[in-house]
Amino acid sequence: MTKQSPPDTLRLVVDLNRCQNYGQCVYAAPTVFRFHGEESLEYDYAPGEAARREVERAAAACPVQAIALGAANEPSPLSAGSDR
Amino acid sequence: MRADRTVVVGASLAGLRAAEALRDEGFTGELTLIGDEPHEPYDRPPLSKAVLSGWLPADHTTLPRLRDIDAHWLLGTAATGLDVPGRQVVLADGRRIRYDRLLIATGTRARPWPEQAGGGLRGVHVLRGREDAERLRAALLAGPHRVLVIGAGFTGGEVASSCRDLGLAVTVTQRGAAPLASALGGVVGRAAADWYRDAGVDLRLNTTVRTLEGDSHGRLRRAVLSDGSTVEAEVAVVATGAVANTGWLAGSGLAVDDHGVTCDATCRVLTPDGAVVPEVFAAGDIARWPHPRYPGQLLRLDHWDNAVRQARTAAHNMAHGGHRVHQPLPAFWSNQFGVNCKSVGLPAIADQVVITQGTLAQRRFVAAYGRDGRLVAAVAVNSPRVLGGYAALIEAGAPFPPVLNAPDGPPQPTAVDAEFPRRSTAATAAATAATAATAATATAQRRPVMTAHP
Structure with missing residues (x-):
């Protein structure tokens, strides 16, 4: 049985200490990452499932591997029943 | 390997990453995360930048969960007390949560503006959490004639920068002779002053705000500065540093004050006389510890990187009874x-x-x-x-x-x-x-x- 990923749970974070502004993510996923000014990387932590392919490409392309994607399969803490 | 009950108080970056690291380290016992905000853990750095400028909705800052942690989440529930002998965390709703091992990761909050100097006026903001950012964003969208930013540290600079991006007039007051001077010194600080001024910020150095004044409806109208001048502004952002969220630890017998909770280099919390409190650990913005590289002082780092790394060190030591020393390069x-x-x-x-x-x-x-x-x-x-x-x-x-x-x-x-x-x-x-x-x-x-x- 394959693990099921719940819908709309694409999440990411960039370690901006590690980031060196190569900008590969901006090319790979321009709807998710952008440079504000020349040097300030901004990104959407929760861009929606439709962006998953490009976000995965961006994470793979990052020369310093600064992009981490969510990998949890359990329900979000705010979904019903998590507060047992 | 220990398999009993671990409680993490504080569900922001350090708390979440510590919980994940505990499972990474093989902890199989019961895990509870307590957070006072009614949100999944989210990231704060974008609040003063991408969120304030409107590019990123505040609810698009939720941190990814990097693995399953099989935890009890108590969100929107503040911890209000700690019973060390009884090994219980007391919650605002009166519940008591028993622990065998505790991680304190309640971080810091923005230092508020004093009530007697106009802190209660509408239009006076701080920026720390998601709701703060949403409130400030709404106030900026209302089109104030001028925004006053009190303090030219990192948050003050980021807020002022976002305001200029929105085309708003901005005055920034700074107690010292240059922005960022306490963090980066006067030489780099003077260069930063040029960033402010070239962006069109009215930067007032060696200047503090004496009081904030409002109209008859309790709305902010102007600030009186230390040089006697006034600045007309409908929005003020107080960016004068942070104080540790240690109020819930008062009377617990731990070494705590407004600067944080004191621990040793292995993240174990201490009593005021320096004894280790059994099975109580701290990580993130709230922790002050003797970093071996910087002898003779206690260090507290309000840094994203430190929150992540100290969480991992604490989790390792919690899971294994280990003595790994937290000594990152800041x-x-x-x-x-x-x-x-x-x-x-x-x-x-x-x-x-x-x-x-x-x-x-x-x-x-x-x-x-x-x-x-x-x-x-x-x-x-x-x-x-x-x-x-x-x-x-x-x-x-x-x-x-x-x-x-x-x-x-x-x-x-x-x-x-x-x-x-x-x-x-x-x-x-x-x-x-x-x-x-x-x-x-x-x-x-x-x-x-x-x-x-x-």
């Missing part, structure tokens, strides 16, 4: 006025600084910081790729000024006084912290808070 970043600023090491302990690459005027430079002839920190402005090399030199205890022969370096690098505000006593250090902003957090107070070892 690191942080800030983006403001189109400038990317990154730091490694601890600039604030330096006595001298030298520009080793680029020039201040180009807004592309590296400043190397030295103390007693050793390299202790480097700040890279719009030059993020070189910092790894400096970090290695700092860790190796390289001499200062460093001999780099960088092709983009000045012909004759000259070390000068780094111009940090005088550090005399712990009290002054705490007072000057009020000029800095917040990391882990909106923004984080990147200035390390150092006080004498008790």
